[in-house]
Amino acid sequence: MQSGTAADRASVNFPSIWAFILADCFSFAILFTIVMTERIGQSDLFDKAARHLDAQLGLVNTLILITGSWLVALAVVAARRGDGAGARKWLLAAIAVSSAFGAIKLYEYSAKIGAGFTPITNDFFTYYYMLTGLHFLHYIGGMAALIALVFNLDFSKVSETSVLRWIVSVGIFWHMVDLLWLFIYPMLYLLPLI
Amino acid sequence: MITTARTLTITWIALIVATVAAFVLCEMGTDVGRWAIWAAMLIAALKAGVVLHVFMELHEGTIAWKLAFGVWLSFCTVLIAGLYYFTT
Numbered sequence: 001m002q003s004g005t006a007a008d009r010a011s012v013n014f015p016s017i018w019a020f021i022l023a024d025c026f027s028f029a030i031l032f033t034i035v036m037t038e039r040i041g042q043s044d045l046f047d048k049a050a051r052h053l054d055a056q057l058g059l060v061n062t063l064i065l066i067t068g069s070w071l072v073a074l075a076v077v078a079a080r081r082g083d084g085a086g087a088r089k090w091l092l093a094a095i096a097v098s099s100a101f102g103a104i105k106l107y108e109y110s111a112k113i114g115a116g117f118t119p120i121t122n123d124f125f126t127y128y129y130m131l132t133g134l135h136f137l138h139y140i141g142g143m144a145a146l147i148a149l150v151f152n153l154d155f156s157k158v159s160e161t162s163v164l165r166w167i168v169s170v171g172i173f174w175h176m177v178d179l180l181w182l183f184i185y186p187m188l189y190l191l192p193l194i
Numbered sequence: 195m196i197t198t199a200r201t202l203t204i205t206w207i208a209l210i211v212a213t214v215a216a217f218v219l220c221e222m223g224t225d226v227g228r229w230a231i232w233a234a235m236l237i238a239a240l241k242a243g244v245v246l247h248v249f250m251e252l253h254e255g256t257i258a259w260k261l262a263f264g265v266w267l268s269f270c271t272v273l274i275a276g277l278y279y280f281t282t
Contacts, residue, residue: 025266036277059217070206073249175250182242190220192276194230
């Protein structure tokens with residue numbers, strides 16, 4: 001069993017993963033700035049185009065990502081207790097729940113393209129596909145990392161710092177996928193409704 | 195402070211409630227007034243802060259990381275809400 005709080009705390013206090021996450025977050029902040037400044041002067045076009053998006057699907061996807069994040073966080077807690085089987089179970093649950101995000105996003109893309117809304121339709125859809133597409137690539141990377149953890153990590157050695165760090169690092173990356181969507185969702189789907 | 199499963203579950207429920215609340219607020223459309231832009235983004239910022247501190251365990255990080263993510267979160271919130279509010 002994992003014991004002592006020092007090891008627990010050490011597991012999140014390694015700068016490399018935080019530097020990577022922070023750099024990625026600020027890269028998205030630049031993209032947000034580009035989208036919002038491009039919207040100036042054509043807010044009517046952006047808001048009318050945004051109303052073609054399905055805010056309810058966006059809501060479901062937000063709830064899926066939040067739930068996936070919760071399940072991954074539970075896996076980290078189980079791993080810290082030295083419960084490798086429990087950690088693996090929570091990660092599998094996270095993969096199962098979060099896979100629905102990908103399915104819904106692909107459905108949404110196909111529905112939009114089927115309705116004639118492509119990246120060249122107007123500036124709004126250019127940025128919609130760019131932002132959500134980049135976020136989707138992060139989602140795929142996160143899913144691949146979660147799947148790799150579940151099938152390649154030796155969960156019987158979950159008390160070892162190196163194994164625990166893998167789970168914590170992938171978990172932090174997965175939470176970032178959730179974190180970025182928490183801004184993308186209101187920006188593209190919700191605020192144009194007001 | 196070590197994060198417990200109970201803390202995570204309470205956080206998850208709070209995030210779900212906040213997400214649905216923001217959706218309902220924005221679905222009411224123009225009836226609610228433009229203050230709802232700031233309200234919706236404030237909810238998004240609070241949710242992001244909770245994800246950072248509880249799920250990502252930023253509360254265990256150094257003050258420099260907390261400050262850096264605080265700057266990022268504040269910038270994104272003010273940028274999106276401000277430009278929606280003043281250019282719609």
